Amino acid sequence: MTGFAFEPNPTPMSVNERSGLLADPGFGRIFTDHMATIRYSADKGWHDAKITARGPLTVDPATAVLHYAQEIFEGLKAYALDDGGIAMFRADANAARFRKSAQRMAMAELPDELFVESCKQLVLTDRDWIPNVDGGALYLRPFMIASEVFLGVKPAAEYLYCVLASSVGAYWKGGARAVSLWVSHDYTRAAPGGTGEAKCGGNYATSLVAQQDAIARGHDQVVFLDAVERRWIEELGGMNIFFVMADGSLVTPPLGGTILPGITRASLIQLARDEGLTVREERYAIEQWRADAESGALVESFACGTAAVVTPIGRVAGPGYDFTIGSGGTGQTTARLLARLSDLQRGRAPDPHGWLQRIA
Numbered sequence: 001m002t003g004f005a006f007e008p009n010p011t012p013m014s015v016n017e018r019s020g021l022l023a024d025p026g027f028g029r030i031f032t033d034h035m036a037t038i039r040y041s042a043d044k045g046w047h048d049a050k051i052t053a054r055g056p057l058t059v060d061p062a063t064a065v066l067h068y069a070q071e072i073f074e075g076l077k078a079y080a081l082d083d084g085g086i087a088m089f090r091a092d093a094n095a096a097r098f099r100k101s102a103q104r105m106a107m108a109e110l111p112d113e114l115f116v117e118s119c120k121q122l123v124l125t126d127r128d129w130i131p132n133v134d135g136g137a138l139y140l141r142p143f144m145i146a147s148e149v150f151l152g153v154k155p156a157a158e159y160l161y162c163v164l165a166s167s168v169g170a171y172w173k174g175g176a177r178a179v180s181l182w183v184s185h186d187y188t189r190a191a192p193g194g195t196g197e198a199k200c201g202g203n204y205a206t207s208l209v210a211q212q213d214a215i216a217r218g219h220d221q222v223v224f225l226d227a228v229e230r231r232w233i234e235e236l237g238g239m240n241i242f243f244v245m246a247d248g249s250l251v252t253p254p255l256g257g258t259i260l261p262g263i264t265r266a267s268l269i270q271l272a273r274d275e276g277l278t279v280r281e282e283r284y285a286i287e288q289w290r291a292d293a294e295s296g297a298l299v300e301s302f303a304c305g306t307a308a309v310v311t312p313i314g315r316v317a318g319p320g321y322d323f324t325i326g327s328g329g330t331g332q333t334t335a336r337l338l339a340r341l342s343d344l345q346r347g348r349a350p351d352p353h354g355w356l357q358r359i360a
């Protein structure tokens with residue numbers, strides 16, 4: 001397969017209308033003029049790569065994804081740099097994770113070069129959509145669906161890969177606010193042997209009722225325990241979690257099948273170690289979290305992911321318990337790691353690991 005065909009949007013949004021939207025983009029509601037698509041079929045392989053006007057996908061009602069949920073996705077950001085350039089953050093890591101998710105869901109594997117190139121071409125096409133506001137970026141959403149029209153239960157023989165770009169501002173307006181978590185003892189997110197480490201829509205579908213429960217109880221987010229013993233903390237619905245101890249060390253639950261291997265998680269482990277901090281990937285139980293928060297052995301906790309980067313956790317509750325983390329606000333280590341990573345992503349701090357890929 002060669003390059004991407006370019007079919008420009010014949011009716012792009014006017015500059016005026018776009019500037020109006022980009023002044024206050026929020027998160028995930030503004031989409032750019034174009035999208036990238038590539039098709040796969042068992043006989044042709046990957047083909048028909050193009051950048052076209054963003055618009056509805058027409059699917060037959062018997063399309064496999066609508067019935068058996070063969071779907072995976074990614075999330076990554078492209079940033080405007082102070083010198084006018086543009087960079088994507090660790091797109092190669094997203095490409096590799098997308099392939100692993102495809103393997104788990106018995107889908108065709110998109111070569112990493114095509115993944116990265118599709119993101120790059122879309123960003124370059126819609127570069128004027130990067131908001132010029134603090135925390136502004138293009139949030140890229142690559143995803144893939146089983147597009148074969150067939151009701152039999154088997155891995156599809158046809159797939160549609162698509163990338164959307166959404167103009168986003170800082171996830172938390174006015175700086176990160178500490179969130180309150182509800183620990184779900186009723187629902188689990190992922191079981192050993194299941195799909196917890198694949199980035200598939202199905203994992204989100206199962207998390208929604210737990211998230212809804214957390215909100216109904218007055219909290220911001222749900223945090224899940226392991227499915228076997230129901231005591232080891234795993235992650236939030238869409239973010240990984242870290243614990244900061246009074247001795248300055250960090251703990252984060254180990255990967256191993258039921259936890260999504262976050263790229264923000266991996267980056268923060270590396271940055272913390274670069275600073276000389278000890279980071280242990282080990283299991284941490286809910287009763288230990290509570291005891292350590294109450295004794296002062298634990299001083300901070302935070303969640304992390306591409307969208308919000310780092311989110312401080314101020315309060316944790318479950319059936320019959322409710323405890324505060326540190327002062328209930330943003331801890332020092334949390335704030336420092338957030339600043340360190342977001343400065344790196346914007347090209348304002350050294351990038352010793354070569355995570356920023358400059359594309360313009």
Ligand SMILES: *Cc1c(COP(=O)(O)O)cnc(C)c1O
Binds near residue numbers: 236237238239265304
């Ligand atoms: C995407 C995701 C994360 C965060 O991963 P990043 O690569 O850091 O954005 C964490 N948990 C779940 C369930 C996810 O889907």
